[in-house]
Amino acid sequence: MTSPMRSLLSDHSRYVESFRLFLENSTEHQCMLEFIEKKLPSIISSIGNEKSTINILSVGGGAGEIDLQILAKVQVKYPGVIIHNDVIEPSAEQITNYKERAAKTSNLENIKFTWHKETSSEYESRTKANGDMKKWGFIHMIQMLYYVKDISATIRFFHTLLEPGGKLLIILVSGTSSWARLWKKYGPHLPLNDLCLYVSSADIEEILDAAGLKYQSYDLPSNMDITDCFAEGNKNGELMLDFLTETCNFSQTAPLDLRKELMEDLKNLQYSENIGGRYFFNNNLSAIVVESSI
Numbered sequence: 309m310t311s312p313m314r315s316l317l318s319d320h321s322r323y324v325e326s327f328r329l330f331l332e333n334s335t336e337h338q339c340m341l342e343f344i345e346k347k348l349p350s351i352i353s354s355i356g357n358e359k360s361t362i363n364i365l366s367v368g369g370g371a372g373e374i375d376l377q378i379l380a381k382v383q384v385k386y387p388g389v390i391i392h393n394d395v396i397e398p399s400a401e402q403i404t405n406y407k408e409r410a411a412k413t414s415n416l417e418n419i420k421f422t423w424h425k426e427t428s429s430e431y432e433s434r435t436k437a438n439g440d441m442k443k444w445g446f447i448h449m450i451q452m453l454y455y456v457k458d459i460s461a462t463i464r465f466f467h468t469l470l471e472p473g474g475k476l477l478i479i480l481v482s483g484t485s486s487w488a489r490l491w492k493k494y495g496p497h498l499p500l501n502d503l504c505l506y507v508s509s510a511d512i513e514e515i516l517d518a519a520g521l522k523y524q525s526y527d528l529p530s531n532m533d534i535t536d537c538f539a540e541g542n543k544n545g546e547l548m549l550d551f552l553t554e555t556c557n558f559s560q561t562a563p564l565d566l567r568k569e570l571m572e573d574l575k576n577l578q579y580s581e582n583i584g585g586r587y588f589f590n591n592n593l594s595a596i597v598v599e600s601s602i
Contacts, residue, residue, distance in 0.1 A: 312561040313499045319556045324401075326551040329544055334532035334591050340374055340450070340479065343528050343595050348381045351597050354473040355445035356386040365444040367428050367466065368452030369395035372406035376413055378448065383415070391419045398427045428456055432465050444469050448477040453512065454505050460515045463598075467521065470600035478596040482527065483510025486579040486590035490552065493573070497566055498553055509594030521598055528593035534574060535586045552589070 316323050331337060356362045362382060369375050375395065382391060397403050403423050410421060424431055428449075435441055447466050456462045467476055481487040491506035509525065516523050534552070536545030546559050553570070555562065562570075573579055580587040 313558070314556050314561070315499045316550050316554045316556045322547070322550065322556055326547040329547050330532065330551045333534070333536075333548065335530045336532075336591060336593070337373060339528040339530040339593060340595075341377055343479075343526060344374070344377050344381055347526055347595070348378065349385055351475055351477070352382055352385055352446060355471075355475060356382070356389055357473065359386075359389065359445070361390040361392060362386060362446070363442065363444045363471070364391060364393045365447045365466075365469070366393065366395045366397075367431075367447065367449040368455070369397045369402075369406060370399075370450075371402050372409045374450055375406070375448075376409065379416075379419055382446070383418070388418065392422070393419055394422045394424065396424050396426060396428055396431045398425065398430075400425055428452070428462055428466075432462075441469065443471045443474070445471050445474045446477070447474070448479075450477070450479045453478065453480055454507055456505070459505065459507060459511070460519070463512070463515060464519060467519075467598060467601070472600055472602040474600040476598040476600075478512060478598065479528070479593055480512065481508050482592040482594040483508040483513075484590075485592040489578060490573075494553070494566075494570060498555055509596060512594075512596055516596070516598060521601070523596050523598040526595040526597070528595055530591040530593055531581070531588040532591040533586055534580060534589045537574065538571065538587070 316326065364379070364382065366375050372395075375393070379391065379393060395403070395406065397406065403425055406423065410416060426434070447470065449466070453459050453462065463476075463478070470476060485508065488508040488510065491508075495506050513523075513525065534548055536542045537549045537552070539545050546557070549558050550556060552574075553562075559567065574589065575582070575587060580589045
């Protein structure tokens with residue numbers, strides 16, 4: 309019998325809604341912004357030396373919330389320098405949101421934006437076919453390596469696009485996060501498809517080590533309040549549970565024994581911390597900064 313479970317990515321509007329709730333209930337963006345505030349200035353200290361322009365490539369830029377914070381730091385570090393900021397993003401909706409957000413943001417006069425509505429692999433194919441292998445001083449891939457078919461090849465390709473002294477920033481869930489533990493145990497029982505891979509910083513570091521690339525990792529502590537997941541019939545809780553399992557309508561479609569075991573695990577200290585009767589899922593991230601080879 310075919311399982312009624314299907315990937316959350318098969319229902320775009322439900323995915324967007326569950327992702328919005330995830331951001332509202334987690335410290336995901338806060339921990340990234342703290343990293344950008346405290347660590348990024350020294351990381352980008354080599355990308356614009358004696359240059360009149362700085363080329364930045366955002367791979368999977370989404371709606372631009374984090375991108376614009378990164379650009380603000382580059383502007384402070386290199387006042388008056390022209391910044392060419394190219395964005396690879398397959399969602400037309402996200403590009404529209406990004407453009408609207410940029411239009412409402414002040415002090416972007418020296419930044420030239422170019423949006424490419426395509427996936428990272430489509431960008432790679434197009435630039436190789438055109439022979440247009442533009443080099444970049446800074447490339448960032450934030451929470452997007454789950455959605456590529458060949459992670460190792462993707463990292464290698466974008467790394468070759470770095471200028472001398474350039475940096476590649478990768479942010480994704482930590483190998484010590486509850487995400488990694490959840491995926492390892494439950495991944496085989498969930499409707500994994502070729503649109504989403506379960507990957508953590510531990511996997512990326514293995515790839516970088518095998519390729520002999522020099523990098524530095526930073527821990528970004530984060531959590532997600534999942535208390536609503538345990539309230540029977542709570543719409544927000546069900547959407548967050550969908551996000552946790554990457555499964556559309558998990559509560560209604562998952563086998564009873566699977567659902568029962570997963571819900572019990574989510575209350576377990578290995579996955580979540582109980583603070584004042586509320587459950588906080590370990591959402592720790594890692595930021596990995598890869599050096600150019602030259």
